[in-house]
Amino acid sequence: MTAGTLPLSGRVRVLVVDDNDGFRGSLAALLGGEDLEVVGEASSGIEAIRLVNELAPDVVLMDVRMPQMDGIETTRRLKAQHPSLEVVALTGLEEERAVREMLVAGASGYVLKDSEGDEIIHAVRRAASGGALLSPDVTPTVIEQLLEALERERRRTRQLEIAQEALLERGARRQQLIGRVGHELRTPVTVILGLAQTLRRGGLDDQQLDEVLDTLVLRTEGLARLVRRFEAAIEAGLTEWANVTGLAKEVGARDPRIRVEAPLAPVMTALNRTAGIRILEELVENALAFSPETSEVVIRVSNDDAPTRGSGWGSAWPGSQHERWTAT
Structure with a gap:
């Protein structure tokens, strides 16, 4: 019999995991009913993993807070090894974040440690039957936190989608530019080659x-101008999905007088990285040159709806972007 598989007798095999010996013993005594059988007790996450492999319980009643390996990591490892195993978290009222992490790790539900005995028994039975139980005392807050986590994941996924779209668009523009370069360079190169062959024949x-x-000479000068024009087009037109916060910190690390203020989450935007760094360097150099030697220069990176401010941004920094850089 494998962990998480109900026996033919119909009795639910339970493993109790808690580092408090007295509380763990009380739980074991509580769960020793007609349809429940406590097959083992564990005082740590490591011991719980070993006993699950040996005893194959149907449900694990898991304490969240334990030394060495907490209930969250233990649940994550157990669910990876035994996907059908049901885990019910035991938690305190103040541990809402831990409850959320337990649910993400794979717990079927949770009950508070100070719940009535019938509630704990009901939670174990409900988990064994494939249902979920969430204690009403902390459920609203936890659900709100889970929704916030899902929203953060949705925004992160959208950022990745935008980055992928930007990369695809960048690749398409690069192919177009390569085609233009090949077409416009072919004529002057052919002429220059013909002139060189004429000189060679004597x-x-x-x-x-x-x-x-x-x-x-005229054709060579024209070719040089054409190359410079394409270089300018590449610099101004080809952008990439860049970490603006990282660029600011890269420039800020070059002088101890520079301090970077930025949100915890990286600010991302589509820009030409080389041109962006050069513009930021010029702004910072001007700020350092015209500031007292004892004062610091602050680079502020924000992600709000204010327009881009500054002078000499050029085409490398689209004004439609919401990210704002200022050097003060």
Whole structure:
């Protein structure tokens, strides 16, 4: 018989896990009913994992707070090894965050340690039948926290989707640019190659030689201008999904007078990283140059609805972005 599989007799095999010997013994005595059988007791998470493998219980009544390995990590490991095993968390009223983490780890439900005995028995029976039990004393707050966690995951997922879209768009623009470069460079390169072959064959008089050399110089200068134009287009047009907070900290680490103020969560936006760093460096250099030597320069990175402020941002920093950088 494997852990989490109900025996043919119909009795629910229970493992009680709690580091308090007296409380654990009381729970074991409470659960020794007609349809419940306490097959073992564990005083730690490590012992619980061993006993689950040896005794194959149907339900584990798990204390959340234990030394060495707490109930959250123990539940996570047990559910990974025995997906059908049911775990009921034992928690205090003040441990709402721990309850949320236990549910995420795979617990079927939870009851408070100061609950009536009938409530604890009901929680074990409910878990054994495949149901979930959430204590009404802490359920509203925990559900609210779970909804907030889901919303954070939704926003994070959307950020990843935006980043993927930006990368795909960047790749498409790069392919278009490569096509333009190939098309527009082909003609001047062909002309220059033809002139070079003419010079190689020789047989030109002085006037013809001067004409070929003049044409070669003009075509070469035109090619150089074309290359510079494409370099500018690449710098201004190709963007990437960049960590603005990371860029600010990278620049700020170069001088002890610079301090970076930024939200805990990284601020992300689509920009040309090289151009963005260069612009920020210029802003910071100006601020350092015109500030007293004893004062600090603050780089503030925010993620609000204020427009981008500053001078000389250029096309590398789209004004439509909500992120704002200021050097003061």
